[in-house]
Amino acid sequence: xxxxxxxxxxxxxxxxxxxxxxxxxxxxxxxxxxxxxxxxxxxxxxxxxxxxxxxxxxxxxxxxxxxxxxxxxxxxxxxxxxxxxxxxxxxxxxxxxxxxxxxxxxxxxxxxxxxxxxxxxxxxxxxxxxxxxxxxxxxxxxxxxxxxxxxxxxxxxxxxxxxxxxxxxxxxxxxxxxxxxxxxxxxxxxxxxxxxxxxxxxxxxxxxxxxxxxxxxxxxxxxxxxxxxxxxxxxxxxxxxxxxxxxxxxxxxxxxxxxxxxxxxxxxxxxxxxxxxxxxxxxxxxxxxxxxxxxxxxxxxxxxxxxxxxxxxxxxxxxxxxxxxxxxxxxxxxxxxxxxxxxxxxxxxxxxxxxxxxxxxxxxxxxxxxxxxxxxxxxxxxxxxxxxxxxxxxxxxxxxxxxxxxxxxxxxxxxxxxxxxxxxxxxxxxxxxxxxxxxxxxxxxxxxxxxxxxxxxxxxxxxxxxxxxxxxxxxxxxxxxxxxxxxxxxxxxxxxxxxxxxxxxxxxxxxxxxxxxxxxxxxxxxxxxxxxxxxxxxxxxxxxxxxxxxxxxxxxxxxxxxxxxxxxxxxxxxxxxxxxxxxxxxxxxxxxxxxxxxxxxxxxxxxxxxxxxxxxxxxxxxxxxxxxxxxxxxxxxxxxxxxxxxxxxxxxxxxxxxxxxxxxxxxxxxxxxxxxxxxxxxxxxxxxxxxxxxxxxxxxxxxxxxx
Numbered sequence: 001x002x003x004x005x006x007x008x009x010x011x012x013x014x015x016x017x018x019x020x021x022x023x024x025x026x027x028x029x030x031x032x033x034x035x036x037x038x039x040x041x042x043x044x045x046x047x048x049x050x051x052x053x054x055x056x057x058x059x060x061x062x063x064x065x066x067x068x069x070x071x072x073x074x075x076x077x078x079x080x081x082x083x084x085x086x087x088x089x090x091x092x093x094x095x096x097x098x099x100x101x102x103x104x105x106x107x108x109x110x111x112x113x114x115x116x117x118x119x120x121x122x123x124x125x126x127x128x129x130x131x132x133x134x135x136x137x138x139x140x141x142x143x144x145x146x147x148x149x150x151x152x153x154x155x156x157x158x159x160x161x162x163x164x165x166x167x168x169x170x171x172x173x174x175x176x177x178x179x180x181x182x183x184x185x186x187x188x189x190x191x192x193x194x195x196x197x198x199x200x201x202x203x204x205x206x207x208x209x210x211x212x213x214x215x216x217x218x219x220x221x222x223x224x225x226x227x228x229x230x231x232x233x234x235x236x237x238x239x240x241x242x243x244x245x246x247x248x249x250x251x252x253x254x255x256x257x258x259x260x261x262x263x264x265x266x267x268x269x270x271x272x273x274x275x276x277x278x279x280x281x282x283x284x285x286x287x288x289x290x291x292x293x294x295x296x297x298x299x300x301x302x303x304x305x306x307x308x309x310x311x312x313x314x315x316x317x318x319x320x321x322x323x324x325x326x327x328x329x330x331x332x333x334x335x336x337x338x339x340x341x342x343x344x345x346x347x348x349x350x351x352x353x354x355x356x357x358x359x360x361x362x363x364x365x366x367x368x369x370x371x372x373x374x375x376x377x378x379x380x381x382x383x384x385x386x387x388x389x390x391x392x393x394x395x396x397x398x399x400x401x402x403x404x405x406x407x408x409x410x411x412x413x414x415x416x417x418x419x420x421x422x423x424x425x426x427x428x429x430x431x432x433x434x435x436x437x438x439x440x441x442x443x444x445x446x447x448x449x450x451x452x453x454x455x456x457x458x459x460x461x462x463x464x465x466x467x468x469x470x471x472x473x474x475x476x477x478x479x480x481x482x483x484x485x486x487x488x489x490x491x492x493x494x495x496x497x498x499x500x501x502x503x504x505x506x507x508x509x510x511x512x513x514x515x516x517x518x519x520x521x522x523x524x525x526x527x528x529x530x531x532x533x534x535x536x537x538x539x540x541x542x543x544x545x546x547x548x549x550x551x552x553x554x555x556x557x558x559x560x561x562x563x564x565x566x567x568x569x570x571x572x573x574x575x576x577x578x579x580x581x582x583x584x585x586x587x588x589x590x591x592x593x594x595x596x597x598x599x600x601x602x603x604x605x606x607x608x609x610x611x612x613x614x615x616x617x618x619x620x621x622x623x624x625x626x627x628x629x630x631x632x633x634x635x636x637x638x639x640x641x642x643x644x645x646x647x648x649x650x651x652x653x654x655x656x657x658x659x660x661x662x663x664x665x666x667x668x669x670x671x672x673x674x675x676x677x678x679x680x681x682x683x684x685x686x687x688x689x690x691x692x693x694x695x696x697x698x699x700x701x702x703x704x705x706x707x
Contacts, residue, residue, distance in 0.1 A: 021305040022298065022301075023057060023060075023289065026053055027054070027312075027316040028313040028316060029261075030316065033053075035323050035347065035350070037050075039347060040343065046264045049267060049278075053260060055231070055282075056227055056230055056234075059228030059231025061235075067169065081166055087368070089155075089159070090381070092365070093152075094385040096321040096322060097120055097152075101392040103329050104329070105396060108332050108619075112619065114396070114400035117400065119147040123149045123152035123156065124385075127156055149324070168195075173191065176189070176191075195236065199229035200226075201226075202225035209223050227282050234289050241290045241293040242293045242294045249298070250291065253299070256284045259280050260285060263281040270536050315358045317358075317362065318362060319354035322353040418432075419675065420673040421688065424672055430673065433673055434629065437674055469511060470511070472500075483510075484508045484509070485551055485559045486560045487559060491562050491606075492563060494562075497686045498689050498692055498693040501693050502693060513550075515544075522589050523572070525541050528568055528569065551593060552593065552596060559601070579640045590648055594650045594652050599654075599703040600654070601700060602653070603655075604657035604659060606684060608635050609670055628669070629668060630667060631666065631667060632665065636659060652703060656699035672688075
């Protein structure tokens with residue numbers, strides 16, 4: 001398929017391809033940042049910007065290739081373009097996916113097979129980014145149990161770009177032809193206008209969507225398209241860039257590398273991204289590419305043009321493919337958490353596999369004579385390759401379901417009395433309370449939170465233009481229905497399984513409001529685990545203040561509140577301790593609510609067992625769940641929420657401390673009564689929370705008897 005849109009005469013200079021050592025160096029830098037951040041996330045928190053470097057490079061190179069072909073021949077052969085992309089990318093990508101399926105089935109416990117199977121299927125069809133967006137995965141979060149192919153999200157974005165971009169170039173050339181500008185300069189001008197419009201629309205959507213739904217915005221294609229467009233604009237402006245003086249271009253190139261490094265060092269998981277923050281690595285990459293336009297050597301060549309840097313750029317694609325599945329699977333293959341030595345081993349294995357894949361798969365696949373001269377065979381390979389990987393992924397999905405059924409333990413006498421937190425109830429006689437674990441629960445019910453699908457009268461209310469609050473009406477139209485708020489950070493959200501169950505049973509009108517990492521307390525908030533910048537701190541303070549006012553105005557019967565108060569930093573400059581400031585801040589809001597007759601139930605934060613052990617501890621120690629327990633003194637430091645509630649001496653303010661359903665006198669457990677306690681490092685498993693529902697009901701009834 002080809003389309004003639006341009007009067008052009010092939011020239012020798014147009015056909016000449018210049019190898020860009022600076023672009024190879026950018027690839028080397030990008031893969032280094034990504035790999036280091038993944039293997040040592042606490043050492044380099046912002047290395048994820050390496051992906052943005054790759055996006056800009058792709059936008060530049062693909063646009064350069066397409067416009068070069070258009071200038072030489074007056075047309076773009078779409079089938080040939082897609083065939084080249086297939087030969088370049090798919091053989092290695094599908095090989096790694098196929099090997100990963102095998103590794104998952106061999107080394108990972110079956111509760112992880114199903115999720116990995118679905119993501120491998122999504123990766124093989126290049127929609128992994130949309131799968132993760134739908135799952136609202138926080139890619140930068142250290143406590144998420146990632147799949148072995150989660151990193152394929154960026155490859156999915158790139159493939160979607162490759163699918164659409166040639167048509168956009170054709171559209172720009174078509175516009176130029178329609179207005180009579182069939183010469184290369186006219187086409188370049190028309191294309192530049194089209195690309196600028198795409199860039200502006202995409203960037204605006206990126207800023208807005210990152211503020212509204214950051215987890216989804218990270219993965220979606222439309223929030224990333226502007227990064228490719230920036231690279232495209234550099235390609236379209238190459239002729240003018242070549243006229244810039246050499247000294248100035250040298251300075252711009254070095255500054256560009258510096259911008260990328262600054263982003264990698266200063267950004268972290270709390271940085272709103274992509275959004276406006278992505279300008280730093282994107283413009284830095286564009287500066288390096290723009291500065292390298294022309295044949296002259298550059299000052300940074302002393303480092304960037306060296307053989308090791310260029311080699312790393314050569315293997316960057318294969319290294320990106322291999323490093324993540326090895327990193328995810330290694331703890332299970334080794335039977336322990338990764339140490340410094342084993343992390344270095346992961347890096348070494350990934351480098352070796354990348355070199356072998358580059359040598360025996362990537363390069364031969366591009367030169368293989370049996371591809372033929374048409375696009376038919378590459379397209380046939382794509383269909384067959386994807387089908388083969390999909391079949392393997394389906395095997396993992398089915399095997400996970402079969403394993404769950406096979407591993408379900410037989411019914412025991414007095415099962416309900418020993419199920420989950422009931423095994424720690426006073427007087428409970430459950431000798432296997434901490435030694436058994438129902439792995440079928442980890443497959444089907446190990447979740448974090450859920451929102452009922454049958455909410456009635458659902459409304460989305462925005463406070464302070466920064467947060468979304470959900471209201472569900474379970475009253476069925478009953479007059480004088482009880483009105484309840486559940487508010488806090490994700491440690492409040494983890495309780496909503498039990499709260500929704502109670503709301504449905506009691507016919508409440510329920511409002512939930514959360515802002516991750518942010519306390520609902522009148523405090524000088526100074527960050528969450530030291531990772532928040534000024535914008536995030538101000539956003540939290542604004543939300544907390546306006547949400548507290550909204551509760552006063554709404555005047556509910558009851559407010560249930562919870563938060564990760566032990567991790568939330570406060571500093572009002574008074575010299576008081578963290579706990580003293582937090583207790584005073586909590587009591588400040590509670591006094592205001594109590595004065596209006598609003599009852600307050602403060603939920604004590606669960607023990608930190610999940611954070612001081614590996615989130616995968618139960619999976620690594622399948623036959624010995626008690627080994628994941630931790631001393632109670634270590635897992636349960638003082639909680640400001642409990643102290644504030646007990647010291648408030650306010651009418652209608654109570655505290656519900658369920659610590660004894662997580663711990664005995666000596667230890668706090670990761671599994672109780674056959675049920676996993678934690679979903680990840682610091683959030684409770686939904687199934688365990690719902691089993692705590694009767695205790696929540698008692699706590700509510702002590703303040704607000706059922707109507």
